[in-house]
Amino acid sequence: MHFTFNYIPHQIEKLQGYLDYLFLEVWLKAQGNFDDTKLKGHPELHKIYVELGYEDGKWAYFFNSSIENIYKIFLDLDEAYKDELKEKFHHNNNIEGICKDVAIEPITYRDIAAKQPKLAKELKNFYGKLYGKDSPFNLKIFGFLSTQLITDYDKQFMSANNKGVCPFCALSDLKGNNNSYREAYDHYLPKGLYPFNVLNFHNLSPMCNECNSTYKLQENPIIKIDPITNDKNRTKAFYPYENNHPDVEINIKLKSNDILNLEPADIDLTIVAKGDYVQEIESWKRVFGLEERYKAILCSQNDGKSWFYSIYDEFENAVELGHTNNVETYYQNIVKEAKKIPLSQRGFLKSKFLEECKERGLLDFH
Ligand SMILES: [Zn+2]
Incomplete structure (x- = not known):
């Protein structure tokens, strides 16, 4: 990269906080039938779950039923596999570590599918819908992800990162606070491959349209595919929020x-x-x-x-x-x-x- 971004703490991080809680405190600790009391340790998330239960909309239904379905699958997982998933959950959220150290191996949906196909399918279905126009996080109760939370985050981000040019190519400008539109945020580690980090903003960077939509697409910075043997090799990659670039x-x-x-x-x-x-x-x-x-x-x-x-x-x-x-x-x-x-x-x-x-x-x- 030509330069890296400054990371901006923001209330949008609460969404990844909900997901972390669901995984670490609800699903991993699944025991007995699911009911709302399983969420009591996170009063905000608990309130959201209960209120969504009274709503008719498909997003509300999708969010709550996904929590319940995944919980049911975790009831049948053995402790050793749960421990493995917990370790990988922390890897997948250690974006800096993954970029810098090839010994930190993230887990993919494909890895999970090899052992637990039903779990991989439900996780992908859930996490896959949480970012973008069709996300339940766009409901008012979550703070309107696309129309308010990201817009506000982007405003703060762009005033702290105001070089005005895309750091990945330095060929195109990045839209800033004087533009009425914003650049799309790219999942640096592709969100279609890796579970658990879909709203982790250490893995999200604004990028010029050419970098994002023409060149990067689903390219994986940490895996190099050998053009002849097709072997996949783990490799280091620049971390977009690196302090010592x-x-x-x-x-x-x-x-x-x-x-x-x-x-x-x-x-x-x-x-x-x-x-x-x-x-x-x-x-x-x-x-x-x-x-x-x-x-x-x-x-x-x-x-x-x-x-x-x-x-x-x-x-x-x-x-x-x-x-x-x-x-x-x-x-x-x-x-x-x-x-x-x-x-x-x-x-x-x-x-x-x-x-x-x-x-x-x-x-x-x-
Ligand atoms: Zn670019």
Whole structure:
């Protein structure tokens, strides 16, 4: 990532709190028939359950009946498996740990289905509906998740995270508090794969539409699939809320001097950071298609080619005026400007690209 977000504590976290309580205190401790007294230890959740019981709506019915159905399944689970699930529940909510330490292994719905297919199905059905437009959390009793809670969270989030650009690509702006719409929040570890953390905001980040809806989709930052053997390998990934994120540098080498006809195959692009971040960088590049996207920018008429030819045009003007020495200053200023605010106007790519053109003698006009 180009930079990471600051985490913002917010009352929206109460929703994950309800889910944590359900799992740890109600389902894991299931004994005897279910009734509302099983929720008494969490007065707020208890009140919600009782009140939803009087409502007719499908969301109210879905929320309460899911609690009851999953409780019934837990009654039949043996203690050893419950202990295993409890350990994995904590893993799945330790997003920072999962990103940084490959020994912390989260559990997937598929893992659960291998031993308890009915449980996997009910959990996926429940957690799968809790985020988004069709979530029961959009009911007034929960605080209107989509229309109020997330909107308010996003407002606070964006005032504390106001760089204005997507940290995953630095190619697109992120909508902020001056926009009437907000960016969608992405589940960094895909919510279709991992149970227990659907409202854990350490796993949710705003992301530009291109990163979210075109490139990342269901890509999993912590699993690399071998293209030949199809083997799945656990890998480290950047944690979007990391406090000590390294500075990353994007280096560009060209294999051709024909900038007018430059193609992606003519470019070597590497991303480096001080320290051992090989796996994190690899995951970042893979999930967000960075190599393809950055190379396409360098080959684009509006970016790479135009950066190069604006200096070239300046040279041709200078020849007419007899001031060719000024072209060197012009080049230096453009590179300096691009480096000064690297995340603005794709400056991080522009400075490296022009420096490489210079290195290859394409911008020497003496
Ligand atoms: Zn992006």
